[in-house]
Amino acid sequence: MGAAFDEMSLEDGGIRDGYVSLKRWLDTMPADHIALRRSQAELFFRRIGITFAVYGDAEATERLIPFDIIPRVITKPEWQRLEAGLVQRVNALNAFLADVYSRRECLKAGIIPEDLIFRNAGFRPEMDGRPVPHGIYTHIAGIDIVRVDAETFYVLEDNARTPSGVSYMLENREVMMRLFPELFAEHRVAPVENYPDSLLATLRSVAPPSASGDPVCVLLTPGQYNSAFYEHSFLADKLGIELVEGSDLFVRDEVVYMRTTEGPKRVDVIYRRIDDDFLDPLAFRADSVLGVPGLMSAYQAGNVTLANAVGTGIADDKAVYSYMPEIIKFFTGQEPILKNVPTFRCRERDSLAYVMEHLPELVVKEVNGSGGYGMLVGPHATRQQIEEFRRKLKSAPDGFIAQPTLALSTCPTFVASGVAPRHVDLRPFVLSGSDRVRIVPGGLTRVALKEGSLVVNSSQGGGTKDTWVLDA
Template identity: 60%
Template structure:
């Protein structure tokens, strides 16, 4: 039986971050809890936040279960995490600038050329282009798991357009509305500065040709997209326009937004559409979502695109293995956050080990996401394991393997009361003229007893995440 780190209880003792919550739950009558749970659900329905997180697909109108039991970090725990996350965000951006430039890290033999330049996410079209302030990934979502009091691991990096931040904001909003007392009794760092910080970050990377207050817009694929709610929510909070490709056009080296008062020059685009669909003249010619000619305007310095096209080369699962190396190479520092040890089936020795230890390991597709196409060895049947064995033998390059991590648990409201459930964490790091991290993030929780898969498509829920003030 694996020993899982419980974030609230150390044996029979309550760990300090949770002192303020111990009484709260013990004194809460069952009927009151049920009432509050129903209230929370009604609130989420009313505001319409029903989209799937992380592009997992599934029923777009399905509500992701919200667990009212907050997940708590002390200021000290958070500061340590914050330093590690910022360090990683800096290294990832340095890597992107480098591989679209001279590729020093490849020349130095610290990362194989093949992994970078033959990567599907490497956009030859932007090589040689230096985006404003040299930043490619302006919002870095870093997925973390915890296995002990001081032990955190990075599961994956998200350098393109990490979603789910609207949950972070809404979870807090709803908790504050339902349990105002909790927020009086505990000193909790606010997260509502996120939208302003995001806006400042975007404004700070306006192109050199922009000589006035920059105009910012969020580019969405449209209302049929599963994250449309988040796009419009953020546009609202930031006070910027929400636009679709058809609302924009290029002329004279700039990108323009159609408005009732005539065309308005756009300086920064926070795009929530994939590279492939941004501009049919540069990428997929059949794209109807993008803006023809946008990439020419971008590359000639007329508009900034966040995240920069091509940023995806830093966050696939094969490159992930080398992020600690990036930290050492570009920053000359030791990585503060650890990677999960990873075997790459593309390597012969690794593959051999993986095939011999399938029942203990977690196997993932290199480009997979959302908990699909994944094998959790200890939780799988013999047949499932054998099926995966064949998949790996057929296409080893497509798979990596990691040990089954003993994900920490936090108390979670369940049918029979309160019980430990496994969680992960996605904080959102903003990179512009400075690097900022709102104290908190999105905690996902595996609601099924014993489950280690927190993805909402696999029965996961979300929680409010607290960072206590000193």
């Protein structure tokens, strides 16, 4: 892996377009001023309670995700290309999911092997032949993007189930505007604050035909012990919709109601932040106390819209991901605008042999893993870890894919020693309604705070940055 592409500095020490005045600001700001602003930012996050829980960490039940006060800049032409690519990709994802659960043209055409669908943990036979309202499956998608050079953005993975992080995108901007109004005066930064409006418009647009002209939308959360609970309550508040738990809802005659102080009230659209498995103890896991008994029957009867739809998990699978370029071509008839990271499917004999030979150079991922867990980063792994993965690969090659270790781009980041480059990724949020696709400019930039680290996940010591799409 060569030197990483830095988004601010040119190799010759010059500064790239979008960063010129930001660099000047960084150079002129006294160190103690930065430190002060950082502590103000932390205080702000702590006070509003924007915390997350880390699974398996009993010590700190609520932690702050570290916030880096130096924004990440994306120029307008860069964003326009990203945006076009995201719209294309998410349209293809929705068409693909609709096809998988209906006519299966893509399987008949041999675009993707059948067993990758039918043996996929995210596949839901209950959805087979059951059209969803307006044919949209992944209403809210988080597409993870990495950059490797001036020209190339790769899609690292698709999150088509219940992507999280958008509250950080919104709160990061809020904090930055409070702390550095002078910076916003100097830059024309595209606003993100209309995200809740866009989300609400999206949700309302996909209400089932039975809903009134003023559909009732709710956000279904697993409850306050979920790691993303802050985000759930934050979004419900911004959307002006009820934040409900499973026990607040009930189903009668295949219609969903919520329990209110004025009696039962009909619900039309559920923005659910609960996994498929836990949605309905009658249909899926019987031991789920988070869900709503009978919800699937109401859903199958077409009386309620779930966003995202049930069964979108197939698209999160990293083996399915490897077929996305073909899927995009098949469903849109166009070449993909955003590339995939070159991916070895360990289920294929030749690829597996190559992967086994080159483990120390590769990143190996479980096809249905997420959050940076269950992953081998070859160049940073111990010999023992590599051997462990070799065994795993040998016994269940279908469960893994491998990718070259990418030199993720870096952005200037405030660390203990001062300002230094750190690796970043980007998660834009793509909203698909019955009327159109909406994307708020930018997204959530995650940054690996440890020097050299490529793992940006908050559960693994990553932080976040405000993401600026410059409008000029």
